[in-house]
Amino acid sequence: MAPAVFLLLVWMLVPLTMTLYFSFKRYLPLRGGDLGWVGFDNYIRFVTSSSFWPSVQTTLVIVGGVLVVTVVLGVLLALLLDQPMWGQGVVRILVIAPFFVMPTVSALVWKNMFMDPVNGLFAHLWKFFGLAPLEWLSQASLLSIILIVSWQWLPFATLILLTAIQSLDSEQLEAAEMDGAAPLSRFGHIILPHLSQAITIVILIQTIFLLSIFAEIFVTTQGSFGTRTLTYLIFQRVLESQNVGLGSAGGVYAIILANIVALFLMRIVGKNLDS
Amino acid sequence: MARAVTNQRKTVNTAVAWAIGLLIFFPVLWTILTSFKTEAEAIADPPVFLFFNWTLENYSVVQERSDYMRFLWNSVIIAGVSTLVGIVVAVPAAWSMAFVPSRRTKDVLLWMLSTKMLPAVGALYPIYLIFIELGLLDTRAGLVLVMMLINLPIIVWMLYTYFREIPGEILEAARMDGASLRNEILYVLTPMAVPGIASTLLLNFILAWNEAFWTLNLTAAKAGPLTAFIASYSSPEGLFYAKLSAASTMAIAPILILGWFSQKQLVRGLTFGAVK
Numbered sequence: 211m212a213p214a215v216f217l218l219l220v221w222m223l224v225p226l227t228m229t230l231y232f233s234f235k236r237y238l239p240l241r242g243g244d245l246g247w248v249g250f251d252n253y254i255r256f257v258t259s260s261s262f263w264p265s266v267q268t269t270l271v272i273v274g275g276v277l278v279v280t281v282v283l284g285v286l287l288a289l290l291l292d293q294p295m296w297g298q299g300v301v302r303i304l305v306i307a308p309f310f311v312m313p314t315v316s317a318l319v320w321k322n323m324f325m326d327p328v329n330g331l332f333a334h335l336w337k338f339f340g341l342a343p344l345e346w347l348s349q350a351s352l353l354s355i356i357l358i359v360s361w362q363w364l365p366f367a368t369l370i371l372l373t374a375i376q377s378l379d380s381e382q383l384e385a386a387e388m389d390g391a392a393p394l395s396r397f398g399h400i401i402l403p404h405l406s407q408a409i410t411i412v413i414l415i416q417t418i419f420l421l422s423i424f425a426e427i428f429v430t431t432q433g434s435f436g437t438r439t440l441t442y443l444i445f446q447r448v449l450e451s452q453n454v455g456l457g458s459a460g461g462v463y464a465i466i467l468a469n470i471v472a473l474f475l476m477r478i479v480g481k482n483l484d485s
Numbered sequence: 486m487a488r489a490v491t492n493q494r495k496t497v498n499t500a501v502a503w504a505i506g507l508l509i510f511f512p513v514l515w516t517i518l519t520s521f522k523t524e525a526e527a528i529a530d531p532p533v534f535l536f537f538n539w540t541l542e543n544y545s546v547v548q549e550r551s552d553y554m555r556f557l558w559n560s561v562i563i564a565g566v567s568t569l570v571g572i573v574v575a576v577p578a579a580w581s582m583a584f585v586p587s588r589r590t591k592d593v594l595l596w597m598l599s600t601k602m603l604p605a606v607g608a609l610y611p612i613y614l615i616f617i618e619l620g621l622l623d624t625r626a627g628l629v630l631v632m633m634l635i636n637l638p639i640i641v642w643m644l645y646t647y648f649r650e651i652p653g654e655i656l657e658a659a660r661m662d663g664a665s666l667r668n669e670i671l672y673v674l675t676p677m678a679v680p681g682i683a684s685t686l687l688l689n690f691i692l693a694w695n696e697a698f699w700t701l702n703l704t705a706a707k708a709g710p711l712t713a714f715i716a717s718y719s720s721p722e723g724l725f726y727a728k729l730s731a732a733s734t735m736a737i738a739p740i741l742i743l744g745w746f747s748q749k750q751l752v753r754g755l756t757f758g759a760v761k
Contacts, residue, residue, distance in 0.1 A: 214641055311741075465604055
C-alpha cells in the first residue's frame with residue numbers, strides 16, 4: 211500500500227503546510243510579493259471583513275436548502291420508485307440522468323434556456339399564465355442556485371435511499387399491514403427508522419460536496435446578487451484579487467468547517483468497517 | 486414483491502412515476518431537442534417542442550468555430566489516464582488491505598477518506614503556485630496528476646470493498662490443490678477481481694470527466710477539457726441556444742451513456758461502502 215499512502219500524504223501535507231504558511235503572511239504576488247509575517251492578522255481580517263458573514267449565511271442557505279429539497283423529495287421519489295410499475299428501469303434512468311450532467315452544462319442550460327428573463331422557458335410559462343417574467347438569477351438568485359444544485363443532487367439522494375428501501379424486509383411491512391397499520395404509520399414506524407442511517411449518510415456526503423460547489427456559481431452569477439459562498443469568496447481573494455495571505459486564512463477556516471462535518475461521516479463509515 | 490397488487494394501483498404508480506421521471510429529465514431532453522433546431526426556432530415564442538425543421542447544422546458549426554474535438558480529446562486523456570494511473574496505484578494498496586489486513590488498516594482507510602474531504606479551495610493557491618513553478622499550468626499532465634490524486638481515495642475504497650467480497654476459502658482451496666502464488670493470483674484472484682476493477686474504472690472516469698473546480702482553475706485554452714469548453718459559452722455565445730445546446734449535448738452524451746451502466750457502483754463508490 212506504500213505508493214498510494216505516500217502520494218496521498220504528499221498531496222495532503224504539502225498544500226496544507228503552504229496554506230498555513232501563507233495564512234500568517236502578508237503576501238500579495240502582484241503588489242510587492244512577500245511583505246513579511248503578520249501573525250493572526252489575516253485570520254482576524256478575514257472574519258471581520260464585511261463580506262465574511264454574508265458569505266457564511268449564503269453558504270448555509272444554499273447547503274441547507276439543497277439538503278431539505280433533495281432529502282424530502284428523495285425519500286418520496288425512492289418510495290415511489292420502489293412500488294410495482296411498468297417500465298421501472300426506464301424511469302430510474304430518467305431520474306438519475308441529471309447526476310451525470312457536468313456542472314458547467316447544467317448551470318449554463320438552466321441559466322440561459324430556463325431562467326433567461328426574455329427567452330427562457332420559465333419566462334414563456336410565466337407569460338402563459340399572464341405573469342411578468344422573473345429575472346431569476348438577480349431577483350431570486352439564491353432560490354435559482356438552490357434549484358440548479360438540487361436538480362443535480364436529487365438523483366444521488368434518490369438512488370441511495372432507494373437502495374436502502376430495497377434492503378428493507380418486506381415481511382415486516384406485510385405483517386404491519388395485516389395488523390391494520392395505516393400507510394402513514396407504516397412509513398413513520400418502519401420505513402423512516404430503517405432509512406435513518408441512509409439519510410444521515412446522504413446529508414453528510416452531500417454537505418461535504420455542497421460546501422465546495424463552485425462551477426454552478428462561477429458560470430451563473432460569478433458571486434453577485436448575494437450568491438457569494440465561502441468557497442467563492444476564498445477563490446476571489448486568492449485568484450482574482452491575489453491577496454494570498456487573506457485567502458489562505460479563509461482556506462484554513464474552510465478546512466476546519468469541512469473537518470467538523472467529516473468527523474461525523476467518518477464515525478459512521480468506521481462503524482460499518484467493523485461489522 | 487410478494488404482495489398482490491391490483492392492476493389499477495400499478496397503473497397509477499406507472500403514470501405518476503413516468504410523469505415525475507420525465508419532469509426531472511426534461512432539462513436534458515430540452516437541451517438535446519434544442520440542439521437540432523435553428524437559432525430562430527430555439528427562441529421561438531411560443532416554444533416549439535417537436536415540430537421544427539430538424540437540422541445538424543449546429544453540430545458542425547460548433548466543431549468549426551471552437552474546435553470541439555480538441556476539448557473532447559483533452560477530456561478523454563485527462564479522465565482516462567488519471568483513472569488508469571489511479572487504479573494501478575490503488576490496486577496493491579486495496580489488495581493488501583483486503584487480504585492481509587493489519588490493525589492499522591482501518592485507520593489508513595479512514596485517513597484516506599479524510600483527504601477527500603479537504604476543501605479544494607483550501608489548497609488552490611499552493612497547487613496553483615506549484616503548477617507555475619513546475620510548468621504544469623494548462624497542461625494535460627498536470628490535470629492528470631491532480632485528477633488522479635483527488636479520486637485516489639475513492640478508487641482505493643471501492644477496490645477495497647470489492648476485494649473484501651472475494652471469499653478467502655477459494656484461496657485456501659487453490660493452495661491445497663498445489664497452486665503457486667503466481668498461479669493463485671493469475672488464475673484465481675484476478676478473474677474474480679476484474680468486475681470490481683471495471684466498475685471502479687467506470688465510476689471514476691465519470692467523476693473525473695465532470696470535475697469542474699480544478700479543471701476551471703488550472704487550465705486555459707491549451708489543456709482545457711469539456712467543462713472549460715462549456716464554461717466559455719457563458720457569454721455571449723451562450724445566447725445562441727441551439728449552438729449552446731449542441732455543445733452541451735456533445736459534452737454530456739458519452740457520460741450519460743456510461744453513467745447508466747454505473748448506477749449500482751455509484752451508490753457503493755460514493756458512500757464508501759456504507760450503503761450497498
